[in-house]
Amino acid sequence: MRFTTIASGSSGNCTYVGSDNTHILIDAGISKKRIEEGLKTLDLGLSDIDAIFVTHEHSDHIAALHTILKKFDIPIYATNGTIQGIRSSDKKCEMTDSRFIEVSVDKEVAVGDMILNPMKISHDALEPCGYRVFCNGRKIGVATDLGCYTDYTVDCLKDCDALLLEANHDVRMLQTGPYPYQLKRRILGDTGHLSNDKSGELLCKLLHDNMKGIFLGHLSKENNLPELAYETVRVEIEMGDNPYSASDFPLMVASRSEVSPLLEF
Numbered sequence: 001m002r003f004t005t006i007a008s009g010s011s012g013n014c015t016y017v018g019s020d021n022t023h024i025l026i027d028a029g030i031s032k033k034r035i036e037e038g039l040k041t042l043d044l045g046l047s048d049i050d051a052i053f054v055t056h057e058h059s060d061h062i063a064a065l066h067t068i069l070k071k072f073d074i075p076i077y078a079t080n081g082t083i084q085g086i087r088s089s090d091k092k093c094e095m096t097d098s099r100f101i102e103v104s105v106d107k108e109v110a111v112g113d114m115i116l117n118p119m120k121i122s123h124d125a126l127e128p129c130g131y132r133v134f135c136n137g138r139k140i141g142v143a144t145d146l147g148c149y150t151d152y153t154v155d156c157l158k159d160c161d162a163l164l165l166e167a168n169h170d171v172r173m174l175q176t177g178p179y180p181y182q183l184k185r186r187i188l189g190d191t192g193h194l195s196n197d198k199s200g201e202l203l204c205k206l207l208h209d210n211m212k213g214i215f216l217g218h219l220s221k222e223n224n225l226p227e228l229a230y231e232t233v234r235v236e237i238e239m240g241d242n243p244y245s246a247s248d249f250p251l252m253v254a255s256r257s258e259v260s261p262l263l264e265f
């Protein structure tokens with residue numbers, strides 16, 4: 001499997017998961033041009049993409065969908081709620097039902113030689129989800145935009161070979177930062193976003209000997225710094241009740257604007 005982020009952050013998200021035969025994007029929340037530039041670094045173009053799976057209807061996950069669908073006949077996979085959310089923001093009603101394939105949480109769907117299984121996440125969208133991707137006995141987990149995690153989340157993401165995990169904000173930066181009170185409450189709430197501390201705490205429950213790489217992603221531009229996200233999660237791993245050190249795994253902060261290093265396994 002091949003796995004990287006083309007962009008990750010509160011201002012736009014697009015993740016690539018591929019095998020030799022199948023190429024999938026999870027979310028298309030940056031411009032079509034930037035997605036094409038990112039894919040080019042992987043020797044791919046949008047015409048190679050077999051499917052786009054969407055996590056939820058917020059604009060940082062769907063910004064390019066409309067433009068892509070005008071030119072490419074790529075099927076869009078999403079939950080029913082997310083499809084309704086996308087279509088209600090489609091003023092010209094150009095994204096018809098026929099462009100979408102509905103998925104349900106905990107129901108596997110096959111695309112080429114990959115199997116995707118949506119997982120429930122706690123976020124203030126209509127029917128948001130994360131994704132587990134399986135291919136050739138390998139497993140990748142993509143979980144961003146979650147206000148909290150539960151035993152179910154841990155269960156869904158255990159035994160992953162690689163992960164994209166949200167580390168959205170530093171709680172102190174958010175609390176003392178410029179955001180209005182209501183927005184701070186939204187982000188900190190159970191249906192908001194995962195803090196660096198919580199991300200580290202969750203990751204500690206997911207580490208195992210065969211973990212091949214972790215991307216920390218969906219960082220807030222205003223309330224986080226890549227170094228701070230990395231350091232907070234590193235300390236959680238070092239201090240946590242597990243046998244691991246952060247240097248045991250490639251632990252990377254996914255870039256907001258550039259393609260992250262490609263994980264291949």
Ligand SMILES: [Zn+2]
Nearest residue numbers: 056058123145
């Ligand atoms: Zn969101």
Ligand SMILES: [Zn+2]
Nearest residue numbers: 010058060145
């Ligand atoms: Zn988001």
